[in-house]
Every structure is written in structure tokens, then in C-alpha cells.
Amino acid sequence: MNTFGRKFKVSIFGESHGALIGVILDGVPAGLELSEQDFEQDIQRRKSGARGTTPRVEEDAPHIVSGVFEGHTTGAPLTIVFRNTNTHSSDYEQFAAMPRPGHADLTAAVKWDDCQDPRGSGHFSGRLTLPIVAAGVVAKKVLADATILDDAPVSEIAARIVEIGGVDFSTSLEMTKGALEMTGGPGMSEEAQKVLDQAIKDGDSIGAVVECVVPEIDLGYGEPFWDSVESVISHAIFSIPGVRGIEFGDGFNAAAMRGSEHNDPIGPDGRPLKNGAGGVNGGITNGAPIVFRVAFKPTSSISRPQQTFNFQTGEMDTLSVKGRHDVCFALRTPVIVEAMTAIALADLIALK
């Protein structure tokens, strides 16, 4: 339901226009250094403001309200809250009559018997990814700490945009950390910029693909079957609103390959010599980087008019979604993908 994880557990709560949103982390080891400043960089990366993202810039300051004492984690549940301030609730009133295509307006209403908080999509809002990013910061610390304690190197997780609107601008992925700089801003290709600009001009939106790499991780994490590394990561990734697909290593291309091409020969250090599998064999990390790609749909809210049903009038009608929306919300997602990956791995490592 609203908790992820078996031993490193993450629970989120709140609504877009309610008093607070936040996250409780259970199973955080005692003694990690943690301050509110530690969240700054990742929260900044999620923030809007760049071309193609919503002009709504919220006060995204994290408040640690439990689980930290004198600058380190205590071992007790760690709670981080954010205040909601910059809200325009009236924008959303019309969607009761005309639920937005691609949104949870209607499904939330059916699921919760019309009792849902509809303001700003309520609990379904993308704003809930803010506490997820905060949880990711803690999870990354847990992974870095696991390195020291168990000699289990999980080097920095890195995600970046590699494709916008069908324009692929990934360079061939080298298996070194240096090659994994963030793009999606300055690194974006000219052609991709054009696609984005045209969508803005048309009052439309556009999708993107994010690639995520965990450059170094020890062999032996994950479980056969139910809690395979791919199962746990995909579970977390599909919890991000707007994901349409995920593929590991050669991904969908693998279905067109032969075994002699796709198989990764094992090298003298026990790690694969290539990475068609994306770092996992039989559900268990094999010592190669974990590599996967995530398809994000285009933003559902568009100002361009759409035909959809009006439950008030009982007829099909034209909807033009006003308000502040990202044209390509996927531009804000690499840090969320990293957070989810860190959360998933922190739990798998804790379970080992």
C-alpha cells in the first residue's frame, strides 16, 4: 500500500495542496551523518524552472522532524516533512466534471468513492516525488555507508535523459563514472531542443527516456524469483507517475538477439566481460553495472484542446488544461529514478 521495502522501509504521505507532505524512513542505521543541507542538491535537481518545466517554484525546504539527533541518525524512524505553500487550488475544480485524459482524476474518484482530495491531484500529485527524492538522499547515504561496513561497493547511482521526443542523444555508454554526467539541460542535443521547443509552441507536451546506471555493485544482492533485482527496481520505478516501460541491459533488443550475442562471457575476476544482462543474472547482481532505461510518457496536462467526456453535460466536450505544467516533466525525473533505485538497493542490501 503506501510503504515500500522490507527492512529499509519508505512511507510517503500528504496531498499537493494539504498542510504537509512527507516521508517516514524506517530501518535507517544509527550513526549516519545527516543534515537538512544534504538534501539541497537532489531537491534542486528535481526543481522546475528550466525550459520545458512548470514555472511553479515551490518552497521545497526539508524539515527533519524525527530520527536525527546532533547531526546523525538515531536509528529511530526518520521523518522529513515539507510545507505546501504556493498553491492555486481553484485551477482544479473543473476536473470533477471533465476528468483530464491521462490523469488519475477519474480513477482516484472511483477508487475512493469520490472522497479523494482533488486539489492539485491530491495524493496522486507529482509533488509526492519530492519526499521520494528526500528518501533517496538517505538511501544513497545508506549505500555509501554499506560500502565501508561490508566492503560492498555501491558507487554513485547516476541517471540522465538520453532521449527526448524520440531523439536519442546518448553517446555510447562507457562503463566509467566519468561518462555519466547529467545531461538533459546543457548536454541536450540541438535536435532534441527543437523537438522540445516545438512542443512548447504547440501547447503540447513530449515524452523522454531516462537511463540509470549503478556503476559498481558487489555480486550477490537480490533473490531468485520474487525479489529479483529487476523485480524490486521495476516495482519502485513504476511507482513514479508517468512511467510506461523499463528495460535492463539489452532490453527489448534482447528479444531479437541470439544467445551467442546476448550472453555475457565471464571474465577472470568473476565479472561479465560485456553487459547485455544489465548487471543481473538469475535475479542476483553479477558484478557488472546495473543498467536500465525508463520510458516516460509526455505530460498529460496540455493547453492544446482535447476532446473528452463532460460528466456534467453528458456530452463529449473540449478541454484545455490551464495552469502551470511541465511540457516535459521527464526532465525532472532523473533524480527521482536515482532515488527509487537507491531505495530499492538499500532494501536489498539490508535484507542480505
Next chain:
Amino acid sequence: MNTFGRKFKVSIFGESHGALIGVILDGVPAGLELSEQDFEQDIQRRKSGARGTTPRVEEDAPHIVSGVFEGHTTGAPLTIVFRNTNTHSSDYEQFAAMPRPGHADLTAAVKWDDCQDPRGSGHFSGRLTLPIVAAGVVAKKVLADATILDDAPVSEIAARIVEIGGVDFSTSLEMTKGALEMTGGPGMSEEAQKVLDQAIKDGDSIGAVVECVVPEIDLGYGEPFWDSVESVISHAIFSIPGVRGIEFGDGFNAAAMRGSEHNDPIGPDGRPLKNGAGGVNGGITNGAPIVFRVAFKPTSSISRPQQTFNFQTGEMDTLSVKGRHDVCFALRTPVIVEAMTAIALADLIALK
């Protein structure tokens, strides 16, 4: 770990060459009619024997050993076991020195400190998908029963091969049940047959794509964020050995689309008029069919020689995997994909 589900819970156990493999189902409602004959059809569909599958034909007879009394489920844990009989353990001894590329030989050894049962891949064997298929049969019954009790129509789940070795032979999917006949045997295109035959001839293997459809399901199942329908289904699907990717609705194509194309307008009955989302909005079923595609890698065990490390000699060496293996194990997976989907949905429905 080895259990899936919150309320409809599935646990599997056993090793490929051990005494028994089996499954315990917890949370099965009392009063469902169930006999050992009910498993026949789905177990048959998983069986090998067709061109491109292993000649090892095992005695796959299910034995219900608890949870059924006088032909109906009792409400107590339901256990189904299978005996292992037709085993050639000696085939596998060489893999300690030369772990097979693409297999869990090495990762299992690292994970379990060289204590794993290596015979026939032990607990990592694809043979464990047999109890999963059995669990799927029960899950399908639970879904059919939910229809009657809660007026929640979950009509028959259907999966089929739509692509082999890169050759797509799906016809355009019509949203009627009639269009969902099983193919992969007689329905396979001539071109796909050729690709398969060539792989057999070359001692190589080939991958495939499976498409799964849940033609009718009520609105309102699933949870926002952590237990989105896609999260729960993908978790289950990546528990099938050899899956490399999953995509819902427009899938990876959605990343190249605009919102005006991808958005599904809502129609007068509250259901979408098209199905770019694959049946889910905001993690919740939206009344359209759930549609997803799964990429399966080519079989890892190939007789064609591969270069890989020999831990005994300390040098790279040539491995040719003997024994009986599927050239395209994906041909046997549609019924497993259905089983996993049924299991995932049975849990989501039980949680509602």
C-alpha cells in the same frame, strides 16, 4: 524473499533435481471448486516438446496436499507439489569450473557461499515456473470468482508470442477477446519459423516478445505510488527468469509521443476511448484492458561454443553447453506470464 503478495500470497520451494517442488497459496477464499484436473491445460501449455523446446518431458502431475477438501478449497493454506523424476544431474557438474554465461551458476554460488544445490540450476531452475503456473490456475479461479461476488469483471487473461528473433507477427490488437487466440505454435509466421529453424541449425538460441492482455477489468484496482498496478505486475513478471523488459500500452513509443497523441480521451461510460496507457492511470485500473509486452532474452544454454572463464585452469576457455535445452524458451512462457498476471491481480483485488 520467497513469497509474493500481501493477502493472496504465493510461496514457491524446491530444486530442479530435489525430491519435490511446490507452492503454498495463502489467502485463497474458501469454497472454490478445485481438482487436480483443473491444472492440466495450463501445465500442458508450459510443457516442452514443440519445435524449439527441450526434449525433456517431465512428469508434471500436480498433487494437491492441503487446502482442498471434497473438491473445494477450504480457506486453509493450499499446497501443490510436483515430483522430480526425469533428472540427469551429471550434466551440470562441469559448471562449477566454468559457470555458464547468462546463468545464475556464479551469482548463486556467491550469494549462498558455494552451498547452493547446483544440480539442474537448483532453486534457480526454470522448472520452478511449474508451481508458478499451478498458482496461476488458482489465481485465475479467484479472479473469476471475484467477478461473481463483487461484480468486478476480470475476464480471461491471455498472453501470446508476438515476436520471435525480431520478427513481429502480431496482428493489430483488437480489443475483443476473440482476437487473443494463442499463437506461437500454428499462428507463428513463416518468417519467424525460419528464424527459429536457423537458430536450431546453428546450435544457437533466440529471444521473443510476449504480449499479455486482461481484456476486461473494473476501474479502481491498484494503489497510487508503491503498489501501482504496473509496479505489482512488473514485480511479478521480472520474477520469471529471462525477462529483459516490460512496457505498458504505448510503452517505449510513448517517450517519443506528444501528450495530444498519447492521452486517452475518456468516453461516456468512464472508460478510455483508446488505450495508450495500457489500462492504468495513476497506478489504478481505468477500465480499459490491461495490455503489456514482455521481452524475453534468448536461452542462455547453447551448444554453440562460447569463450568464458575457467576457474579451475585460471584461463579463458571454450564452453559448449550439452544437455537438453529450449532453443527459444520464451515459447513456453505465455502461460507463465498469464499466471504471474493473475497472481498479481488476485492480490490487488484481495487488498481492495
Next chain:
Amino acid sequence: MNTFGRKFKVSIFGESHGALIGVILDGVPAGLELSEQDFEQDIQRRKSGARGTTPRVEEDAPHIVSGVFEGHTTGAPLTIVFRNTNTHSSDYEQFAAMPRPGHADLTAAVKWDDCQDPRGSGHFSGRLTLPIVAAGVVAKKVLADATILDDAPVSEIAARIVEIGGVDFSTSLEMTKGALEMTGGPGMSEEAQKVLDQAIKDGDSIGAVVECVVPEIDLGYGEPFWDSVESVISHAIFSIPGVRGIEFGDGFNAAAMRGSEHNDPIGPDGRPLKNGAGGVNGGITNGAPIVFRVAFKPTSSISRPQQTFNFQTGEMDTLSVKGRHDVCFALRTPVIVEAMTAIALADLIALK
């Protein structure tokens, strides 16, 4: 870890002298009427101030920060927080050197590598029972609501003090709700008052027994073995600090009885004619009231000097615990026992 429940889930967080304490409830049905006023009565019952309780009277105002919209629950996670205001942190500094007998000062330090928040016992504080009482208020509403929806009458849970310092002042329990008035204040016997007064006078503390009754509950809740009604209730009850024992129905007396005495004959309506079992057979409710008794230890913090080890000096030393403490904290626990019972039953009913 810090969550209780499978489908109706309660997670608490916070430290006695931190910024906030609170509770997240997951699995609350949508549409329950709920306001901050609804918590008043139960929070009042937990409050100190009566003879034998601490003079620290805190601002115990609940703030609903998520999960409620326009006066009813939304179905999303429901979060209630409380501010900590009236704190005297300096009282507790000495306990690092001399951990208090009967407290978690030392065990918390060992468990969490000396990183715990020691102020006011941190996360181990009895103050955390405040969000538990708040969760209980919601759970009671869920139970009342279940009555209407499922025709499953769970009439009001009632707990009361029946014994203080060994003086039993319960009247023989009649199985009607009228007989279950709260005592422990005016209803306390003269002899019990004397025991309490003497403990106050001596700078000592005293224990008590609480009896809890769920007067009416349908047959059929609970599970055989692991999630028997007694298992789930006792799990919740032993989560209250200071509990030393729990017994159902005839309890420890049953061990001295014969089957012919202890067995409850079944009557014409399928409910037992007496209640030696305390309302449960084979782990499942049998239609009789659920009745159990809980033993609370005397308050550990006493001003009367105690000999215990001083880790600073390395010698046994005399400790007199200053500060504000209940002489008989058990006087404040009946409402906590009710809350835990309601939480446990809400989960069992949700799972059915």
C-alpha cells in the same frame, strides 16, 4: 519494525523532545467523518493531572495533516502530528552515566550505538502513546463503520483499571456494556486509594491491572496459528511500555482448572454460554465478548533512592530520579489499551 498491521497499518514516529511526534495510518477506508475534535475525549483520558500522574500537562492538540478533506477521510494515508512544547531536556543528562533501572536508557544506547536521542527517553518515551491513542480513535471509527457495511457488530471497546498495587476492586464483570464504566478515578476503592497515597508519600511507584472488553463482535475474525486473535492483540498490547503480562478469559486460572469447568458450552445462537476462553476459540472470535487483562509494572522512575551502576565513576551509586513522573502510570493506560485493541481488530477485520 515501526509499523503494525497488514492492511490497516499504523506507523509512529518522533521523540519526546523533538519537533513533532505523529502517526501515519494506511488502509483507512475513504468516507469516514473525521475532525480534530473527535480525538479530544480519548486524548483527555490519556492526559495526566489526576492524583498519581505527572504534573507535566502538555499541549496535546492533534493536527491532521493529510488524508482528510472536507471533514471525511480520503482513502490516502492519514497523518496526525503533535507538537512537543513543554520539555525539560536537562532533566535527562545524568542518565548517560547512570542509566535508570527499568528504563530503556541503556538498551537503547546499546541497540543504536550511543546515537539515540536521550532527551526525555527519545523515541522510547511514553509520550509516543499519544499518537497511538490518536490511531485508536480512527480505528474505533473504522470498527463502527465495519458494523454498518458488513453487518459485523463491534460495539464499543472498554478498558478500566481493576486492580492497583494488588488491591482488586473489580466488581464481577457482567456482560453488558453498562457495567464497563471507567473507574480508576472516582470508581477506585478506598483501599486502592490508600495504596496509591502511600506510594506517593514514599517517593515510590505502584503497578496496576487493566481489564479490556470488546462487548460484541461477530464470529469468524482471526486466523488459525500465527495470526490468532490473541496473537495479534497481545502483539499490540506488549507494544505499550510497561506491560508485564496478558491473559484472556480465565487466563492463568485456566491452568488450574479442569476441562469440564473451563470449557464454554455452546448455546442455541452459536455463542458460548459462559466465557472462560475470553471470546476466542482456535484463534477465531467465537461470538462472546473478547475479554483480557493486562498487568502493568510500577513506574520505573522513582524519587526514592536506588542503588545502580555509575558508568562514569565505575562504581555502584545512588540514583534518585528527579523530574515529573507518574506514580502509577497505569492509571493513564486504559485508553491506550483500548486504542491498541481497536488497531488490532481493525486490521483483523480488514484482512477478512
Next chain:
Amino acid sequence: MNTFGRKFKVSIFGESHGALIGVILDGVPAGLELSEQDFEQDIQRRKSGARGTTPRVEEDAPHIVSGVFEGHTTGAPLTIVFRNTNTHSSDYEQFAAMPRPGHADLTAAVKWDDCQDPRGSGHFSGRLTLPIVAAGVVAKKVLADATILDDAPVSEIAARIVEIGGVDFSTSLEMTKGALEMTGGPGMSEEAQKVLDQAIKDGDSIGAVVECVVPEIDLGYGEPFWDSVESVISHAIFSIPGVRGIEFGDGFNAAAMRGSEHNDPIGPDGRPLKNGAGGVNGGITNGAPIVFRVAFKPTSSISRPQQTFNFQTGEMDTLSVKGRHDVCFALRTPVIVEAMTAIALADLIALK
């Protein structure tokens, strides 16, 4: 539901007169030596045959069917099954009309809509404690192994009968392992024997109290609140059929004590100097032995006639339970109490 534990997980299945009963253990570390002989002693202790126990002596041979390879655990799910052979199903047919007082005959029928397997109490049978004892043997090995790996001494758990029919024959418990010999057979006092003999003579039954001690365990296991050591142990203990109460340390007596009596001063090694708390402070082990007492009711099945309702005739009627039953089933429970304690501790230690 039918699983206990978070990381060391135990699931039981089967019915008294079905084909198999058994247990799956998940989370067992790889590399523990384990053979079918290891179960012999504990299974023998659970067996009937002594005066006061049922003459039904079953073939209780354990069969390890997964999770063990070449004499050690593999890390995969460990499954142990037992065949049911010596069954007299016809004994139980009359109980549909006249559900036995004190039994789950009626509650099981209500819970499972009359679909339960009624033969020998089906899944509610005390026979299911046999796989629990088997799970306990593995759990004890895990605890012994934890000692070596983590320097966490959990010395042998020991439970014994200390009271039969109200006759207490415990000697004062010394905190050394030597004092914890099993009694209940030869160690039983003459007075207790008389009470037992008289119950046999009268066709009646009698209850008993079991005391359990974990003589040595490190500080720091357990969680504050929801997963306190007492919460987890009591949850497991109340899963044993027929338990009416549990108390730790001073138990119910603590409610009559003063803080100055009940508090355990801390000694120079950080462990308490006495053990009023029973080894736990704030839910966390404090380094003293864990000590608790369990009240078992008298056996419900008695040949002495009882008045109870006959649903066939619609009138109160006389029931005399024929068949083979323990007069004091509690005599067989010490090893079950040990098993449950080991299971609970194995999970707490795995979670740390």
C-alpha cells in the same frame, strides 16, 4: 496469515488427516549443517505416550524436500514434510451437529463458510505443532550459528512444566543453565501426579503452566513499540493452541509491586542484578535471561459428558468426546514453546 516472521519466515500447511503437513522456512542462512536426524530429539519430546497424553502415536518422521544439499542448508527455501498415516476420520463426523466446547469446530465453520476440512480438526489440529517443532530445530541452529558469526550468545532455550492443575512444583529458578532440566515427567511432584491421575480417572482434563528461559542473550535485540521482544514472543506463543496467558519476569505480580521492588538495578557489566523485567527493557533485550511463563488451558476434548447445543436437533444435548485425546496436552508443549521462542528470536536477530 499463515506466515510468521519478517526475515526468518515460517509458513505451515496441512490438515490433520490430509496427505501431508509441513513447513517452509525462508531466510535460513546457507551453510548450516542439517540432517533429518537433527529433528529426532525435539520431535520425540513432543510425542505422546506418557501418562496423561494420547495413545495415538504417529509416524512423525521428517522429510527434508528442499533447501538442503549434501548435508547443509543451501540458502533456498527449506521445506520439511510429514506424512499423515494413523488417522481415524470417522471419530469426528458427529461434531458438525454438536461442535465441541473449547474447540474450533464452530469458529472454523463460520470463518470458512462450512468449507473447512473437519477431519481431526483439519488445519486447526494440534498436529500442526509438529512442523512448528521442526521449524524450531532449524531456528535453534540459526541462533547457535549467530553466536559464532556475530558474537551474539544465545545459549540454549529451555522450557519446562512448572505447575499442573494449580500445583506449583517449580523450584526457585536459579539463573544457571543447570537448573533448567526438563521436568514434567520424572521431575513432577507427587501432588501434581495425584491431580493428573484424578483427572484421568474422572474422564476429565487439566491445565498446566510452562516456564521458558533463554539463559544468555546479548543486549540490543528487539524494537521499541511494535516489535518489542515481548510483542514478538507473545505473538508466537499465542499461536500455540490452548494458551490463555503469558507473563514476563515478575509478570502479574509486578502489578502489585512497587517500583523500588520491581526495578532491576544495573550492574557493572551492564546487565541487571536481578530479573523482575524478564530480560527486556523498552522492548529490547537487557542482557538478563529472557524468562516467561505460559498458561495452558485443560484439554477441551473430555469423555466426561458436557451439555452443549445440538444444531441437528435444535436442542441442548449431552456430548461425550470419544477418541484418543491428551488429558493434559500441556505436557507435550514445552518443546513447542521452545520452538516458538527460537523462531521469534531468529527473526529478531536476523532483523538487527
